[in-house]
Amino acid sequence: MYRYDEFDHAFVAARVSQFRDQVERRLTGEISEDAFKPLRLMNGVYLQLHAYMLRVAVPYGTLDSRQMRKLAHIARTYDRGYGHFTTRQNIQYNWPKLSDIPAILEELAEVEMHAIQTSGNCIRNVTADHFAGAAADEVADPRPYAEILRQWSSVHPEFSFLPRKFKIAVTAAERDRAAIQTHDIGLQLKKNDQGELGFAVWIGGGQGRTPILAKKVRDFLPEADLLSYVTAIMRVYNLHGRRDNKYKARIKILVHETGVEQLSAEIEAEWQHLKDGELKLPEADIAAINAYFEPPKLAPRAEGWGELAAWKKSDPGFADWVGRNVAPHRHPDYAMVTISLKPIGGIPGDASAAQMDAVARLAEEFAHDEIRVTHEQNLVLPHVALADLEPLYRALLADGLATANAGLITDIIACPGLDYCALANARSIPVAQEISNRFGDPARQAEIGDLKIKISGCINACGHHHVGHIGILGVEKKGAELYQISLGGSGDENASIGQITGRGFEPHQITDAIETIVDTYLAQRSSTEETFIECYRRIGADPFKAALYSSEAEAA
Amino acid sequence: MTVIWTQDGIVEDDPWSQPESEGGPKLLPLAEALDHAQDNAPFGVVLQPADDVRALAPILERVAIVALTFPAFSDGRAFSQAMLLRERLGYQGEMRAVGTVLLDQVPLMLRTGFDSFEVEHAPTIKRLAEKRLPGIDLHYQPAADETRAGPGYSWRRTAMLNG
Numbered sequence: 137m138y139r140y141d142e143f144d145h146a147f148v149a150a151r152v153s154q155f156r157d158q159v160e161r162r163l164t165g166e167i168s169e170d171a172f173k174p175l176r177l178m179n180g181v182y183l184q185l186h187a188y189m190l191r192v193a194v195p196y197g198t199l200d201s202r203q204m205r206k207l208a209h210i211a212r213t214y215d216r217g218y219g220h221f222t223t224r225q226n227i228q229y230n231w232p233k234l235s236d237i238p239a240i241l242e243e244l245a246e247v248e249m250h251a252i253q254t255s256g257n258c259i260r261n262v263t264a265d266h267f268a269g270a271a272a273d274e275v276a277d278p279r280p281y282a283e284i285l286r287q288w289s290s291v292h293p294e295f296s297f298l299p300r301k302f303k304i305a306v307t308a309a310e311r312d313r314a315a316i317q318t319h320d321i322g323l324q325l326k327k328n329d330q331g332e333l334g335f336a337v338w339i340g341g342g343q344g345r346t347p348i349l350a351k352k353v354r355d356f357l358p359e360a361d362l363l364s365y366v367t368a369i370m371r372v373y374n375l376h377g378r379r380d381n382k383y384k385a386r387i388k389i390l391v392h393e394t395g396v397e398q399l400s401a402e403i404e405a406e407w408q409h410l411k412d413g414e415l416k417l418p419e420a421d422i423a424a425i426n427a428y429f430e431p432p433k434l435a436p437r438a439e440g441w442g443e444l445a446a447w448k449k450s451d452p453g454f455a456d457w458v459g460r461n462v463a464p465h466r467h468p469d470y471a472m473v474t475i476s477l478k479p480i481g482g483i484p485g486d487a488s489a490a491q492m493d494a495v496a497r498l499a500e501e502f503a504h505d506e507i508r509v510t511h512e513q514n515l516v517l518p519h520v521a522l523a524d525l526e527p528l529y530r531a532l533l534a535d536g537l538a539t540a541n542a543g544l545i546t547d548i549i550a551c552p553g554l555d556y557c558a559l560a561n562a563r564s565i566p567v568a569q570e571i572s573n574r575f576g577d578p579a580r581q582a583e584i585g586d587l588k589i590k591i592s593g594c595i596n597a598c599g600h601h602h603v604g605h606i607g608i609l610g611v612e613k614k615g616a617e618l619y620q621i622s623l624g625g626s627g628d629e630n631a632s633i634g635q636i637t638g639r640g641f642e643p644h645q646i647t648d649a650i651e652t653i654v655d656t657y658l659a660q661r662s663s664t665e666e667t668f669i670e671c672y673r674r675i676g677a678d679p680f681k682a683a684l685y686s687s688e689a690e691a692a
Numbered sequence: 693m694t695v696i697w698t699q700d701g702i703v704e705d706d707p708w709s710q711p712e713s714e715g716g717p718k719l720l721p722l723a724e725a726l727d728h729a730q731d732n733a734p735f736g737v738v739l740q741p742a743d744d745v746r747a748l749a750p751i752l753e754r755v756a757i758v759a760l761t762f763p764a765f766s767d768g769r770a771f772s773q774a775m776l777l778r779e780r781l782g783y784q785g786e787m788r789a790v791g792t793v794l795l796d797q798v799p800l801m802l803r804t805g806f807d808s809f810e811v812e813h814a815p816t817i818k819r820l821a822e823k824r825l826p827g828i829d830l831h832y833q834p835a836a837d838e839t840r841a842g843p844g845y846s847w848r849r850t851a852m853l854n855g
Contacts, residue, residue: 143830143843150828157826158796166815167796174766175796257766287832288847293803294775294835297768363833363847374772409780414834414846421845 137198137506138283138428140248148245151252151291155179156238178258178296180251181237185558190229190237191254192244196264196282196306197225197509201496204507206247208492214240219492221477221485223549223600224303225263225509226254230556252290257298259289259370263305265313266510269431270518272466276333278308278325280425281362284417288363295370299377300385302370303342315511315627317341317350318603320387321369326356334358339369339399340391343597347633348388351396353403359422361407364415368407372399432504432519437469440522447526454529456578457540462525471522473503475515475532476539476547480576481569484550485513494535502528512588513549514542545587545654546572549600553593553610554617560593562610562617563643567591570647575654584654587668590625603627605669606653607634608646619646623653623680624672637681649684656683696788697809697820699802708736708757708788709810719759722747738790741769745776752783760806762791771804778805778836795819799827805836827851 140148155175162172176182180191192207199207207227211219214236215229222228232240244250254261262282269277285304289295295302307314308325316322322338334356341350357365373387376394391399448455461474475495477485487495495515499507502524503517510516520528532538541547548571551557553564568591575581590604594611601607607622618640625634641649654668656679661671672680696703710716719738720728726747728735736757739745748755758777760770770789777783788808789801795816798809802825811817819825829851831839842848 141844143848147828147830147832150830154826154828161795161815167794171765171794171796257768284845284847287845290832291800291828292833293800293831294771295768296800297766297771297797371772371775375769379767379769416846418846421847424845 137200138195138279138425144248144287145245147290148248148250148252151179151250152238152241152245155241159234159238174256174297177256178253179237179241180254181234182255183558184230184556185554186556187231188234188237189556190232190240190251191222192227192229192249192251193254193261194225194227194249194509195286196262196268196279197266197511198268198279199507199509200505201500201507203247203249204492204496204499206243206249208489208496210240210243211489211492218486218488220483220552221487221509221513221515223511223513223551223598224254224261225266225511226261227509228552230552255301256296257300257302258296259285259292259298259302259304262286262289263303263314263319263511265307265309266508266516267313267463267472267518268308268508269429270465270470270472271309271313272464273311274308274325275327276308276325277426277429277431278306278314278323280422280429281323281325281335281359282306283425283428284362284422285366288366288415295374298370298374299379300382300387302373302387304366310629312627312629312631315600315603315631317631318343318347318600318627319350321366322350323362325359328356332358335362337365340388340396342386342388343600343602344386345383345595345597346389347597347602348392349631349633350388351391353396353400360417360419361411362417364410364413365403365407367415368403368410371406372402376402432506434467434470434504434519434521437521437523440469440525444522444525453540454526456582457529457538458525460540460544461542465519467519469522471520471525473517473520473525473528474510474542475517475537476541477514477537478541478547478572479536479539480541480546481573483565484548484568487515491535491537494531494537498528498531512547514547540578541581543586543588544581545575545584545589546581548572548589548591549604550591551593551599553591553599557593557598559596560610561595561612562593562619564591564593564599564608564610567608567610567619567643567646571650574647574651583664584658585664585667587654588626589650600627601625602633603631604634605672606650608650611640613640617643619643619649621646621649621653621684623677624669626669635677637677637684639685652683653680656680693814693817694810694812695817697811697817698807701823702817702821703808708759717756719757725755726751739770739773741767741773743773745773746781748777748783749781752781755783755785757786757788757808758783759788759790759810762789762793762797765792765794765797771800774801774804774806775836796826799825802827803831803835803837 337354338350508516550568554560592599603625622634734756738759831849839849
């Protein structure tokens with residue numbers, strides 16, 4: 137993984153002292169709260185319902201054990217003993233004191249971490265496929281390009297006061313695990329016929345109150361042109377993105393209102409002036425950043441094949457866990473392991489300090505010291521020998537980290553909702569917990585199969601409900617919480633926006649409604665092989681609506 | 693009180709901030725500036741964020757100062773206008789930030805090519821007068837300011853000493 141050099145260390149140290157000075161000036165009243173707000177947001181500090189919240193960047197979701205231990209230490213020392221992993225591969229602390237935040241940032245800097253641009257109307261933490269560097273289907277590791285973008289976008293003088301936040305995601309496989317079509321810029325690393333690397337470039341995806349999938353503006357942008365082309369996009373957006381209404385300020389609205397052909401022509405015209413300039417990436421620089429992401433040397437461990445078969449036979453719980461949470465690695469003797477942060481009835485994405493320490497220890501012992509955070513709010517150990525799966529499973533089990541539900545109905549994405557968030561209209565966490573409890577039986581989950589439920593507590597859609605196979609949106613109606621359901625969304629390479637079923641459901645009805653939808657799917661599917669999303673795409677929304685609203689009088 | 697600040701300090705008797713009634717030259721909006729280009733006297737231009745700076749290209753040689761407006765500190769369009777003026781149009785004259793100019797934005801303004809600042813906010817004036825800017829001297833990207841190549845990678849820059 138990337139390691140800071142002296143320049144990076146000095147930069148982050150300078151950024152910490154800059155923020156310390158800003159906090160001091162805020163406390164003496166030299167800066168108004170109004171003017172301080174964007175400054176603290178650009179360092180990840182939110183003011184939430186009950187307290188400040190600090191969002192720490194995990195660039196492209198990659199951590200080592202030293203960093204994970206530091207995150208545990210911060211949870212224990214400055215917070216209430218836990219942290220919350222987010223849909224943008226970051227971690228949030230919900231209870232830090234503002235006066236402690238400069239000290240937390242100094243602690244983070246010791247392990248080459250920061251909270252720079254995890255919020256604010258600037259270029260946010262760049263995300264990537266959580267299986268990068270291990271997946272068999274990628275053309276190359278996308279993370280070096282995410283790192284180049286991370287560096288280039290840090291305290292960018294031209295792009296720190298954009299119309300709205302700006303999110304970039306990078307993937308390197310046809311199978312999109314980074315949800316690039318829901319990002320302001322989505323980049324798919326690919327190879328052309330000559331074997332050269334470049335990017336398909338997508339712009340204008342986003343969720344919020346106007347969900348729009350991104351449009352492709354380039355089929356193959358040579359890798360050397362990455363920064364100049366992104367600069368051209370950013371400049372056109374900074375100059376022309378709407379600033380009269382924050383709900384219409386994302387680049388998706390500019391793309392929609394201008395038209396992708398015209399906007400793309402403006403970007404190309406701007407890029408003509410930039411493409412041969414200082415931002416052209418020299419091959420040597422790309423190679424030097426790539427060298428940091430050399431895969432670990434994986435020794436042959438063929439004994440794991442036989443052992444794995446025997447272990448699975450003797451322990452059905454282990455077999456279930458392997459079936460759900462273990463994916464093939466490009467090295468046949470190894471696997472990629474998903475550590476579920478979705479225990480049945482738990483809070484999606486939360487991890488205690490003890491669990492973070494356990495993951496750090498296990499990453500060192502079994503996984504070449506690499507950990508990933510996924511946008512689905514789980515953790516991944518990307519390089520585990522098949523021969524180590526059983527002892528790893530035992531250890532995870534002991535720390536409550538072996539829930540075998542990756543991709544199942546209880547692997548729910550949920551935003552913090554009204555329990556924490558100042559923007560929320562409704563609670564998300566209790567809804568997730570109740571659904572998780574209702575469907576927690578392993579046999580029932582297995583029967584239902586792949587099904588993504590995503591829950592947002594307000595229209596800002598942090599819980600990605602628009603791209604949930606089943607999306608749940610909490611709204612407020614006449615002072616009470618109400619939950620709208622949408623169906624058929626997807627955030628992968630076949631991305632789609634879910635369609636609202638109709639009238640919303642009260643808190644005590646929502647889990648029943650989800651059960652009605654699930655039962656309808658089970659009754660309608662052509663075979664056990666047909667997943668929920670496949671079935672929905674075949675039969676459409678009507679059978680689900682009929683089931684949900686048939687007893688209209690009774691429900692009302 | 694509004695002052696004009698540059699990296700040399702607070703500017704006394706800045707002609708462009710004298711009231712017109714006292715004989716000060718006028719900063720012209722874009723449309724007027726384009727009409728005015730036939731006159732011989734030097735003139736200044738004040739642009740709004742929605743103005744296309746490239747319209748100035750034919751008359752830029754005769755412009756003595758360009759003021760770019762920040763209607764609010766959160767409106768960052770003038771950063772891109774500044775980059776276009778310096779990098780695309782090659783403008784080398786004075787470029788002034790007007791509107792809401794606050795301390796924490798000044799280092800970013802300097803990087804994008806601004807060299808004078810009309811400041812009203814008293815705590816900002818105090819810190820600028822003391823030359824205590826809150827900027828970072830290490831940069832991960834080229835901009836319009838004078839910098840040295842940074843170590844490691846082509847996109848990095850470091851501030852000029854005593855810049």
